Amino acid sequence: MSTSDKPETTLHRFLANPLAVVGAIILALIVLSSALASVLAGADPAFSAIRDAFLAPFSAGHPLGTDSAGRDIWARLLYGGQISLLGALLALVVAALIGIPAGLLAGYYGRWFDSVSVWMANLVQSMPGIVVLLAARAVLGPSIWISMLIFGVILSPGFYRVVRTAVINVRGELYVDAAKVSGLRDSAIIGRHILTVVRGPIIIQASLLLGIALAIQSGLEFLGVGDNSVPSWGNMLNEGFRSIYRAPITLLWPSLAIGLTCAALVIIGNGLRDALEERGSSSARRGRRKNVVTATAAMAALPAVDVDALDRDALDEAAPLTRPGVNTADETETIVTAPLADLEFVPEPAWSDSTPLETPEPDPSAVLSVRRLRVGYGSGPHDKTVVHNVSLDVHAGEVLGLVGESGSGKTQTAFAVLGLLPTGGRVTNGSVLFDGDELTTRSRASIRELRGTGIAYIPQEPMSNLDPSFKVGSQLSTPMMRRLGLDKRAARTRALELLDRVGIREPERTYDSYPHEISGGMAQRVLIAGAVSCRPRLLIADEPTTALDVTVQAEVLRLLRELQSEQEMAVILVTHNFGVVADICDRVAVMNKGTIVEQNDVESLFARPRHPYTQTLLGSTLEGGPSRIDLDRAEAEGAHR
């Protein structure tokens, strides 16, 4: 793996954002020139010469002119920057010192500290900041440092809330549990595992709070309740405002300084957020596997299909092929068992010589006839083919198993037939004939017409495929009203019949339940009921039992078998489980790295697997294999010999 393939860092992504870079440069210039005020100013900011009052910019010795007291504006701007920025920084540091530890403790330990600190944060946030600062000034006198100290306390819930939420999110991660079991002290866990996660949000929050502190501080001074003995941007605003009719330009310089600084901080904050979130989203995508296809898509009968949601599921399947960074070194997996090594050389698709599918011509008697299907992602030099030359037929009343490991292209093939390939994916070659109709050249809209009545779909994750905000009943009956033209009452009756048919004991109750009120097995039955509700000719089931308990799986398979023979459906069952294949399939196509390596009827495939990959897969199933006692006995005999 070359270093150029390495995922780019947050800094790289930040630097690639031109706006953020401009913001950073502006802020750096402002900070630097304030820091170097004694070198750059050329005049004493407090030196007053009444004779020189209100000199115009570019006067001799006064590049930005002078104010009402004849003081050099350029010098006051630079020295004022020191005071203003340091004041804002003081507020930020105080807010961070209070907010971050409190957030960490509340988020990590919870319990009473959490309740008390949330209550305190609410209290602080509900107090009007300006009023508190005015009161403090009245009691403690005008000092920018005291007011910024107090303002820091007022700002601290900003940090507290962000940190607490982030910590609560990572606290439940398995790697935090693993660290506990590894014997790490809480302080080490917080430092190593928790702070790394909350670091990003803290930095972003800091840039925003700094801007707020600067703005509030200037606002106070502009109102004249600040400490006017020191030069600061807010004091300069105040003075400029008082002489707005005589020399309006004196108001411009501090406004510019404050405005530019605040704008730069906001831009930097946004840039940081974008840079960090890009990283976050990619890892979240890998973490959250196999999810969300809405029920409407699942039942495939409503015209509106959440293709975006489908994307994630499908991309996951494609991930090992499409993302160079993810699947780097599978070679170490293959080192372990030598026989797998020769699988690197996958021959041309076996359908051309070893299957009943010799004919390259589409089979007119089949419900679905796929020929030389190729699916690719992207275009140009970076395009990736995830399905190569796939040909298969499914007849009415037949169940075809599409078997393979993750990344084999089985789900991609199914989605290509459904016309639901994720963004960036397309059929680059071949044909898909459904009842004699070519699907690859049809528009998405016209394929949509087919869903439900022509082709239906059962997803893997039943729970995430029902919309949590609608009752089960409406999710079942709406598609039937749209597709079959039933009225509300008829759709309800039919939905209840279907629920009864899929073995749900109290159809009425389930009909009126929300998805969270039913179990995973029930949800899958509901989705199956939805899929068969419009009597489709072809049913595509993508790992329909993988997320279910094994006893529930057996029942769902029984149901699928019954429905399939009742309705004479053609079924494509995508699975990785050879037991499921043996149980329900008539024919099997084995996929590896985007090609079908072997295709045969189910009896022959299990009795005489021809392709070495099929043999390896069948050899890896544990079901019906030796027990640990057998293994130990064999090992002992081996050692004895």
Place this chain on the structure above:
Amino acid sequence: MSEQLLSVDKLGVDFTRRRTTFTALEEITFSIAEGETVGLVGESGSGKTTIGRSILGLVPPTRGTLTFRGEDITHASRTKRRELSRDMQVVFQDPYTSLNPSLTIEGILAEPLRAQGIDRREAGRRVKELLDRVRLPSDAAGRLPREFSGGQRQRVAIARALALRPRLIVCDEPVSALDLTTQQRVLDLFIEIQRDTGCAYLFVSHDLSVIRHVSHRVIVLNRGKIVESGGVEKVTSDPDDPYTQRLMMSAPLPDPGAQRERREELEKLRVDSERAA
């Protein structure tokens, strides 16, 4: 009988949420001897994961006692737990979330070693040994978890569990997120490590065939209670308990003929149980 490493006696765990109490485990009693694998099988909600987590100190037991090497660890303090981590480790189910995405493999593996006060150089040497042990290339040390496949990440998680040379490893569904061929290789690695190091496993899984492959003794759980326990041969091929029978018969066999027979037997069980009800 060989020396008991861990004894679980009448363990019970309640979870309280919004003032309603839910009993996750009841009257769980079993023990694990040095060097053996005890398989814990059950479906979702059976409480199998909770048993592992309470042994590890991640879930406080409500009732009963846990004895590890003759010492009562039921309510061990955090300090005591840190000590115990030398002897008791874990491999979690999900290889995607059990490794901190922002640490390198070396950082992950050195963590338990450093926590026990082993110096940096020695830790580095041990990390190389561990990678070798789980058959990952030694240049893996400098890489991030996301650069590895699921099976490889699970090898990293196994290496982390082995780092402190524990006597007991709780394996919580460690192969259920893996592909078929990867799954078998990882299971064989578990067995090989056990033969070499003599550590004991509490192996938690929903899959009876996985349990059969790695366990010497098997415990079947249903709704927080033990329904059957015994030697692997007996429990996984000729179980007495009706639930275990159903569990076994529900798993389809990768052989169309044999599966047809199994399906018919399952159907018979189903009809019988419906008649009984």
